[in-house]
Amino acid sequence: MAPVVSLVQGASRGIGLQFCKTILQRHPSSVVIATCRQPNNSSGLQELKAQNPDRLDLCVLDVTKDEQIENVAKFTKEKYGMLDLLINNAGMLHTSGKGETSLRDVSRKGLLETFDANTVGPLLMAKSFGPLLKSGTGYFGMKSADSKKQHASILVNMSAKVGSITDNQLGGWYSYRLSKAALNMCSKNLSLELGRGSKPVLCVSLHPGTVDTDLSRPYHKNVPKLFTTEYSVDCLLDVVESLTISDTGKFFLYDRTVFPF
Secondary structure, X not given: OOOEXXXXXXXXXXXXXXXXXXXXXXXXXXXXXXXEOOHHHOHHHHHHHHHOOOOEEEEEOOOOXXXXXXXXXXXHHHHOOOOOEEEEOOOOOOOOOOOOOOHHHOOHHHHHHHHHHHHHHHHHHHHHHHHHHOOOOOOOOOOOOOOOOOOOEEEEEEOOHHHXXXXXXXXXXXXXXXXXXXXXXXXXXXXXXXOOOOOOEEEEEEEXXXXXXXXXXXXXXXXXXXXXXXXXXXXXXXHHHHOOXXXXXXXXXXXXXXXXX
């Protein structure tokens, strides 16, 4: 029997690393492909690999490098022939490490580099791994009671509430907001194209809440509810495992609330 195969992009620490841990714990028959720029330098991944030598593959993948994306897609095809779950997790707030507070802080370099990591990279991941997702087993998610179709797999783009145009009341954070709004459009577009055929791929954007990670740490004092990575990922996987065909193309919060684009 073929194993259940998940790929977590951006798995060196934080939410990505926790996704790897929780998937392996929840699904004993599964294997996880964990990717990041320097897996050998991630003590968390190395420890997890030692605990799960036959269930965890570590691959070098920087989403701004086309060749590395294609290399991991080739590896996945040759070893497993399909993919059940793809989580696009890697992202950046800004090249400076903090969001722009006004137009004075906006730069071409900051915009382009943030878009490359947060939007272009996940879209090219979908391009390279789309055929493998189309061959998935339908393990994750649920079959709709009123649908004759069975989905093949699920593609998750990790987004953020600040990427919602409707919800934006404060402004600022130009690069991050714009890149996540564009990522949400990627999820919608992908849900339409990869949703065609007898075995569609479900494509969604997910917001993890404000999680205690390096990206959010400078802003913790203004956060009324701060999540651990364990709690956030448990919630997110609950959402993933409850998805049906009717949910594709939507933007969900960690509690399964549908959020406006």
